[in-house]
Amino acid sequence: AQSVTQLDSQVPVFEEAPVELRCNYSSSVSVYLFWYVQYPNQGLQLLLKYLSGSTLVESINGFEAEFNKSQTSFHLRKPSVHISDTAEYFCAVEETNAGGTSYGKLTFGQGTILTVHP
């Protein structure tokens, strides 16, 4: 069975500073990797995903994450954060079979609350 560990429960940063939210996973099979963002009183929104190919994936709002298979990590980074990035961020994994088919069951980490201060 897979598991996800988000190493920081809370990350406070100042506006325009860089940020890294750390995520490590454990799985005995191939996985897909995701980052979701959750704003207060809302559901989860997909931020970015790694399915295959280039290990560096980017979102439209400046976040990026790099899949590191040897370290089983998928850390999320942004070079300059905005106040509007304040939210809770969840890393998730989804196991696949040898053919790359998954079954829609995500395993989430505990979440990291990112607070951006002016």
Next chain:
Amino acid sequence: ETGVTQSPTHLIKTRGQQVTLRCSSQSGHNTVSWYQQALGQGPQFIFQYYREEENGRGNFPPRFSGLQFPNYSSELNVNALELDDSALYLCASSLLVNSPLHFGNGTRLTVT
């Protein structure tokens, strides 16, 4: 296109009661998954439905059950409510079984 909508947004029930939560999938999506998110935790997979049949289940007891209808809307039913069932229940739909999930805003259930 409409997104995933869930009803009600908030609900208060008493221990031992039964509850039904509803979800309307995003247009064209034939797969729906339900997750439980306890306070301060990440979501946990309850089950998934594909074309009206259960297509995978997480580590939840049988008193958690579901339905998916021909129009791909869905229900989550919980019997014999316990205090620990208090959580945000999230519904997510996807175009295919292994496509990215689109989440609704959830139903906040409080069991007293």
